[in-house]
Amino acid sequence: MAKIYFVDVTNRDGVQTARLGLSKLEKTMINMYLDKLGIFQSEFGFPTTRHESLYLQANLELAEMGVLNDIRLEGWIRAATADVETAFKLVPSIRHLNLSISTSDIMINGKFQGRRSKVDVLKMMSDAVDAAKEQGAESVGVNAEDASRTDLDFLIKFAIAAKDHGADRFRYCDTLGYDNPFTVYETIKTLAENVEMPIETHCHGDLGMAVANSVAGAKGAIDGGQDVYINTTINGIGERAGNADLVATVLAVTKSKAFAEKHQLGRPIDLKKAWRLAKFASYAFGVPIPVNQPGVGANAFAHASGIHADGVLKDPQNYELYDYTELGRGEPELVETGREICSGEYSGVSGFSHLMGRMAISFKDTEEARRILELVRYANVEAQKPLVEDELLFIAKYPQIAKKLLTLTPPD
Numbered sequence: 001m002a003k004i005y006f007v008d009v010t011n012r013d014g015v016q017t018a019r020l021g022l023s024k025l026e027k028t029m030i031n032m033y034l035d036k037l038g039i040f041q042s043e044f045g046f047p048t049t050r051h052e053s054l055y056l057q058a059n060l061e062l063a064e065m066g067v068l069n070d071i072r073l074e075g076w077i078r079a080a081t082a083d084v085e086t087a088f089k090l091v092p093s094i095r096h097l098n099l100s101i102s103t104s105d106i107m108i109n110g111k112f113q114g115r116r117s118k119v120d121v122l123k124m125m126s127d128a129v130d131a132a133k134e135q136g137a138e139s140v141g142v143n144a145e146d147a148s149r150t151d152l153d154f155l156i157k158f159a160i161a162a163k164d165h166g167a168d169r170f171r172y173c174d175t176l177g178y179d180n181p182f183t184v185y186e187t188i189k190t191l192a193e194n195v196e197m198p199i200e201t202h203c204h205g206d207l208g209m210a211v212a213n214s215v216a217g218a219k220g221a222i223d224g225g226q227d228v229y230i231n232t233t234i235n236g237i238g239e240r241a242g243n244a245d246l247v248a249t250v251l252a253v254t255k256s257k258a259f260a261e262k263h264q265l266g267r268p269i270d271l272k273k274a275w276r277l278a279k280f281a282s283y284a285f286g287v288p289i290p291v292n293q294p295g296v297g298a299n300a301f302a303h304a305s306g307i308h309a310d311g312v313l314k315d316p317q318n319y320e321l322y323d324y325t326e327l328g329r330g331e332p333e334l335v336e337t338g339r340e341i342c343s344g345e346y347s348g349v350s351g352f353s354h355l356m357g358r359m360a361i362s363f364k365d366t367e368e369a370r371r372i373l374e375l376v377r378y379a380n381v382e383a384q385k386p387l388v389e390d391e392l393l394f395i396a397k398y399p400q401i402a403k404k405l406l407t408l409t410p411p412d
């Protein structure tokens with residue numbers, strides 16, 4: 001039976017969101033958390049963007065070192081031969097790519113202003129897939145931007161052309177969040193049956209249906225006989241109203257009525273890491289988690305009214321669909337209410353050693369402490385907020401990688 005996988009796009013769709021961004025260290029931490037969660041693939045950035053080159057290379061090194069153990073790191077580029085060439089020039093060891101191009105009439109006409117036709121779109125995409133394969137890409141996903149507003153016959157033609165040129169997956173982008181669960185199910189099922197190729201769902205929340213559409217789309221692909229790769233972002237952060245939230249989508253496919261019995265995950269997801277991941281992303285983006293967020297919101301397991309509180313005290317299953325411990329909640333967290341030493345770009349060795357000592361990290365000599373502190377200072381220059389413990393530990397453990405992440409040299 002066809003299976004469900006997750007492709008998280010926080011480090012691509014999430015960071016291209018207006019007013020929001022992540023430092024290269026924060027993006028790296030996200031990849032680390034996603035790996036521990038069991039996510040199949042992280043769309044970890046933009047290989048044609050010069051300021052990302054060292055970050056992308058450093059993360060590929062982490063994969064080689066076995067630090068990023070199972071997760072696949074994939075870069076997003078436009079479906080253009082020139083972009084493929086630039087990607088491999090700037091990040092020679094990249095092996096997984098998703099190539100994106102608009103497929104709807106409204107976008108082809110509106111963006112290319114009559115300079116390109118559908119035939120040109122097919123050719124650009126096919127040439128780009130060929131180029132990626134020639135340059136050594138091990139897997140290529142082809143993204144149909146605005147697929148939900150694209151004529152279905154053309155979409156099938158587009159996906160078949162991608163497959164014929166060796167693409168491994170087809171990404172159905174509901175770029176504007178226009179679909180509903182009924183339309184996305186039908187469309188993706190038809191695509192799966194006619195193209196016979198694994199499908200990615202990429203759903204946005206402009207009408208509040210990103211998670212529901214992802215679940216329906218996944219069912220469409222599976223009923224059509226194909227594996228599905230659901231695109232998500234952490235806390236649903238993404239362009240405009242955002243993407244399908246990772247935790248909510250995992251909960252939906254594993255806990256909703258009769259779904260899990262009929263649809264299997266391709267690899268197990270460890271939601272015990274969800275709480276830490278959601279909290280970190282919230283801190284890194286500077287966006288609070290809504291109190292009513294599924295699984296990780298402050299009120300997700302809170303009960304006040306008499307009948308509910310009484311019911312949940314007698315048996316949690318009366319008013320809770322799943323247990324908070326499944327999300328990694330319930331552990332006490334230390335919140336400092338008195339004196340506090342934080343990391344900063346002007347930190348000194350004494351405060352820094354105190355901070356690291358609290359995590360039972362000691363340095364062999366002052367020289368080593370100063371070397372790590374210097375990296376922490378640079379990380380603070382980029383983040384402009386105190387680093388969290390996991391970031392400090394990461395820098396202390398992988399100083400050479402951290403140095404790469406923090407190196408930013410604009411071209412002449």
Ligand SMILES: [Zn+2]
Nearest residue numbers: 013175202239
């Ligand atoms: Zn998107």
